[in-house]
Amino acid sequence: xxxxxxxxxxxxxxxxxxxxxxxxxxxxxxxxxxxxxxxxxxxxxxxxxxxxxxxxxxxxxxxxxxxxxxxxxxxxxxxxxxxxxxxxxxxxxxxxxxxxxxxxxxxxxxxxxxxxxxxxxxxxxxxxxxxxxxxxxxxxxxxxxxxxxxxxxxxxxxxxxxxxxxxxxxxxxxxxxxxxxxxxxxxxxxxxxxxxxxxxxxxxxxxxxxxxxxxxxxxxxxxxxxxxxxxxxxxxxxxxxxxxxxxxxxxxxxxxxxxxxxxxxxxxxxxxxxxxxxxxxxxxxxxxxxxxxxxxxxxxxxxxxxxxxxxxxxxxxxxxxxxxxxxxxxxxxxx
Ligand code: T6T
Numbered sequence: 001x002x003x004x005x006x007x008x009x010x011x012x013x014x015x016x017x018x019x020x021x022x023x024x025x026x027x028x029x030x031x032x033x034x035x036x037x038x039x040x041x042x043x044x045x046x047x048x049x050x051x052x053x054x055x056x057x058x059x060x061x062x063x064x065x066x067x068x069x070x071x072x073x074x075x076x077x078x079x080x081x082x083x084x085x086x087x088x089x090x091x092x093x094x095x096x097x098x099x100x101x102x103x104x105x106x107x108x109x110x111x112x113x114x115x116x117x118x119x120x121x122x123x124x125x126x127x128x129x130x131x132x133x134x135x136x137x138x139x140x141x142x143x144x145x146x147x148x149x150x151x152x153x154x155x156x157x158x159x160x161x162x163x164x165x166x167x168x169x170x171x172x173x174x175x176x177x178x179x180x181x182x183x184x185x186x187x188x189x190x191x192x193x194x195x196x197x198x199x200x201x202x203x204x205x206x207x208x209x210x211x212x213x214x215x216x217x218x219x220x221x222x223x224x225x226x227x228x229x230x231x232x233x234x235x236x237x238x239x240x241x242x243x244x245x246x247x248x249x250x251x252x253x254x255x256x257x258x259x260x261x262x263x264x265x266x267x268x269x270x271x272x273x274x275x276x277x278x279x280x281x282x283x284x285x286x287x288x289x290x291x292x293x294x295x296x297x298x299x300x301x302x303x304x305x306x307x308x309x310x311x312x313x314x315x316x317x318x319x320x321x322x323x324x325x326x327x328x329x330x331x332x333x334x335x
Contacts, residue, residue: 036293036308037300044075044299047106050099051291052092053083054110054136055212059267059331060239060287061110064134066335067288068108071295079295080104087178087212087240089116096120106130106298108291113181114139130301134294135287137183146297148311150285152184155315156191156235159262162281162317163233164199166260171232174205174224176241178212185237188264192235205231210241217244218251221259225252231259239265239331242282246273266318266330274320284329286313 051068053061065081072079082099084091092112097120099107107129111117114137121143125131133147141147163173175192178185189207196204205228210216217236221244225231234249236242242263249259263270266284273279293311301307318326 036311038296039075039299041074042076044077047077047302048104049077049079049298050104050107051081052095052109054112055087056083058239059333060265063331064287064291068291068295071292075299087112089113093120100124100127105302108132108134108294110135111138114183130298132294132297134290145301145307148290148293150315151312152187153191155283156188157195158317159235159283160192160195163235163262166280167232169199170201172203172205172228172230173233175207175235176217176220176245177207177209177237179209188237212240214240214244217241218248221245221248222252225254234261236263239267243269246278250278268333271330282318284316284318289313
């Protein structure tokens, strides 16, 4: 399983938030060395940027684009936004190559695979385009001038503690992941496994993968419930997975009671499932801030200013108890 290459200690914190309701705190990226520099208004005038999302319909990346577009406007830069229909390297690579051909000055990219995106990103860099990684990253730290992401390992650990508290620290739990080779979700699975070591009375079942399909996630729920009568908890590792797990539990008549769910991300559908007690907690990221920080780092690079190599954004555990205070953490389906 690919490890998250970003040294947690090197990340610069941007936010932390106490969480009422289940007594958990949010997660800062790491101890803040210093807040990342913010370029002055108008300092990106005439610069052309591009954002390449992991997928173009995911509320996480839509919210990221909202943050990036607003910051580009403040700086006087233009930005195009594009992404594949599915979270897939085979679909994303042609988009990367077509963006390279249009030669923007800088590109923000969420690589969909830690290895497969290295060659097209190398070509992009060789063309003189500044690269900034947002959300995900590749296993080559020399390509991007800056990488912005949540502290996913600690996010996975927060999910483990949250789920353990929800199930009374006993029973069996399963992680439903996207697919191997994605820096963020691999890191969350690592953090979850580390976090669960504190709860010896919880059995962690073999990890399952849904290929970022809500339908597959729903059918995995049914098969896991059938195979494990003592299943008491599920960690759904990203938006699409959480939405699918919620649907699967509802179909199985097990939601809210027998099986508790901690999902990652706070899409509108996931928040509705939280309000309906289909899922019980969501670990929310700050995609709009990731987009803003990505534009800032791109413009700093274009102006010959010093970049912050690794920037960590915060995470928070949202429950029904604190939802009314978490508006700034909720994702959008449109800007
Ligand atoms: O969880 C986010 C993102 O952080 C991850 O890299 C891929 O999945 C999402 O986009 C949510 O679907």
